[in-house]
Amino acid sequence: MGFPGGTAVSLVTVYDWPTVDGQAGGSPHLHTASTEGYVVTGGTGAVETLSGDGYERRDLARGTVLWFTPGTVHRLINGSGDLQLVVVMQNAGIPEAGDAVFTFPEATLDDPEAYAAAAGAPAADGLTEAGRGEAVRTRRDLAVEGYLALRERVRAEGPSAMKPLWDRAGRLVSARTDAWRRLWADGPKAQVDATGAHLDALARADATHLCDAHVASAGDAAAKWGMCGRLETWDLRP
Numbered sequence: 001m002g003f004p005g006g007t008a009v010s011l012v013t014v015y016d017w018p019t020v021d022g023q024a025g026g027s028p029h030l031h032t033a034s035t036e037g038y039v040v041t042g043g044t045g046a047v048e049t050l051s052g053d054g055y056e057r058r059d060l061a062r063g064t065v066l067w068f069t070p071g072t073v074h075r076l077i078n079g080s081g082d083l084q085l086v087v088v089m090q091n092a093g094i095p096e097a098g099d100a101v102f103t104f105p106e107a108t109l110d111d112p113e114a115y116a117a118a119a120g121a122p123a124a125d126g127l128t129e130a131g132r133g134e135a136v137r138t139r140r141d142l143a144v145e146g147y148l149a150l151r152e153r154v155r156a157e158g159p160s161a162m163k164p165l166w167d168r169a170g171r172l173v174s175a176r177t178d179a180w181r182r183l184w185a186d187g188p189k190a191q192v193d194a195t196g197a198h199l200d201a202l203a204r205a206d207a208t209h210l211c212d213a214h215v216a217s218a219g220d221a222a223a224k225w226g227m228c229g230r231l232e233t234w235d236l237r238p
Helices: 112-123 129-157 159-186 188-203 208-212
Strands: 008-014 029-031 036-042 044-051 054-061 065-068 073-078 084-089 100-102 222-225 229-233
Touching (some): 008 073, 036 054, 044 065, 054 129, 073 129, 100 129, 129 222, 188 208
Antiparallel strands (some): 008 084, 008 229, 036 084, 044 073, 222 229
């Protein structure tokens, strides 16, 4: 079995690059299929969200734990310059397979080729590490541009202003869902089904599955350029 609950875990050091509105941080985006949770381990900052609850801003400090469901646009802001958090993602494998949608301007969201080029620019072949970082920053700035316009519409019109983005997000990811379903079936669903089988067995006083007890380790973390900051990720597959 993989990591408990079919989740994924990463350590995020939030970008300290300033944006056009003077706030430092990462790329605003939403997830289309997975709930995301934060456990703040150091520094201070905030997360701005746009959801069915409208616009909200919540302060972050060591010990803060919060989470948000699919469709919630979230923007991490690094207030102290050293904001760091553990991110727990539902449905391990699906976020990594592209369930996130950036808040690019509407013209980019409406052009699948332009969207793919902007979203995938940091992964282009031949980039140096510095070049990859610049591509991440350019992508972040484009997402912030679209986010700030969306935030103003949500403030003026309420949560209903989110629906065009949600519709665009659905169109952008719809072709990926067959692959996501396989990842879900082999990971999170398999863990839920295994727990059900264990409960059935224990109800019969059958503890055979305990004979398979073992300890697993993820090994060393891999460093990556993420959407919100520098990531340390682990391979949590069994």
